[in-house]
Amino acid sequence: MIGPTPAQIAEELRHFQTRLAEGARALRGLGPIETGVLPHDPVYQEDKLILYRYRPRVAEPRPVPLLIVYALVNRPYMMDLQEDRSLIRGLLDAGLDVYLIDWGYPDAGDRHLTLTDYVLRYIGHCVDHLRERHRQDSINLVGVCQGGALSLCFTALHPEKIRNLVTMVTPVDFHTPDNVLTHLVRHMDVDLLVDTLGNLPGQLLNFTFLSLSPFRLAGQKYVDLMDILDDAQALKNFLRMEKWIFDSPDQAGEAFRQFAKDFFQQNKLIKGEVVIGGQRVDLRNVAMPVLNVYASQDHLVPPAASRALAQCCGSRDYSELSFDGGHIGIYVSGRAQRQVPPAIAGWLLAR
Amino acid sequence: MAERTDPPNPSGFDIELLLKQARTYLAFGEQLQPLSERFHETMGQSGDWSEALRQHFDEFKAALAGAANDPDGHPDLARLWTVTLDTWRQAAAALGVPTTLAPLAGANGEAWRTYQKVQDQYLDCLRQAARDALDLMEQRLSERAATGATGESLRELYNLWVECNEQTYGRMLRGPDYGVLIGRLINALLSCRASGGTPA
Structure with a gap:
């Protein structure tokens, strides 16, 4: 049934137009949008990668550093989006010494970077830098999302360098029936894609x-x-999220080729068939304590x-944390903010 | 160490995104206004909401179908269903294909024809999902009315329209044919680029 009368609809449209004019003015007057708010300092650089240390928020942080490996897709400031929405802040408040890899923006000169570069060279060098420093x-x-998959690969190849592993919304089985990204x-x-575009x-x-979800993400959201x-x-807050959504770095061609084919198309990670640097990635080598954090309503990583991961990693101290969200x-x-960082910190500090 | 967006647009937000969708929302409202008028007239005469809805919702569907068949004729209304296509065109432009859909200069003719054919199939899928969404919306309105509920505002009706589109589009997206089609679409576009085409 069409509830609103023509007069009501006309009034709603008039009101909307007025709001729209005000809105355009309000948006233009907001000024720069800041993201990545907590103070952090570069401690290691290699090519476009920068390893940041977040300034501790306790007098004596824990001696074992924590390295966050974010996905290559989108930008890592999502972990510290704003003052009151910062996973990193929660970890710092719990006394952890937190580091984050910023992959930078690959350009044409990076098209030949492979997963071996990302996993063994970049992650490997950051891990070694922190082992030495501390x-x-x-x-x-x-490891977060795709960064979790890369972290699993590194950990499986160098288990002696990782004390505890936390994976967050990390795909391991890419062929579950509800995986829309794999479907696409x-x-x-x-x-053809990599050979054509680099x-x-x-x-x-x-x-x-x-x-x-185009009608919500590209339509209704703006209404x-x-x-x-x-x-x-x-x-x-809205604009910070917008900035993050559209801040999509290009993906280094060769690394994308292997990730798309081996992980998405052929599901090799769970089969133990991924090869990095000439070595087979066997998730049974991931035998240290593992905390696997996933989101129960995740539409990207079901x-x-x-x-x-529970069925294929070698850890006897394997735990899961289900977050009721996306x-x-x-x-x-x-x-x-209230649940996830305290749970991760609590799990780490108990080990 | 905070990262800042670059000038000249201080917030970095593309206000055109908002304006486009606002115009679309206004077009949606303008289409619903006469429908509402006739619906309430019929209701006043017969009191049969079911018949009134059936009669007049068809006109609304016809208007949207017209925009689907000729997007350039009524671009704001057409955007109600071309939102995915617009995003695709932006992505295609990033790959060096003009958004006007004119052939690439220098592109292999066969590659270009293949791309156009696949893109037409893609458009057909989007159109069908949009039509299915309108059928679903009519059904939902009838169900609501049967329980005595009415959409109290234009916004509520718009939200229902979005919900119905997400449902029918999502069904299409997850279906076995769509994965194959989107793969063919991207591959066909890449073949145009690979055959030496450059933006016209």
């Missing part, structure tokens, strides 16, 4: 993510924006894709 044989590692990538000619343009990734125009803080909410929702 005089520790092994460190704690947190499966028939893509990855060789690097994978970030805009193609944006299309893929937006196309999962709803009209409702928060009077709230400068809410507007800034819970089953993450939970498959792939993004697990970093930035208010509930996530």
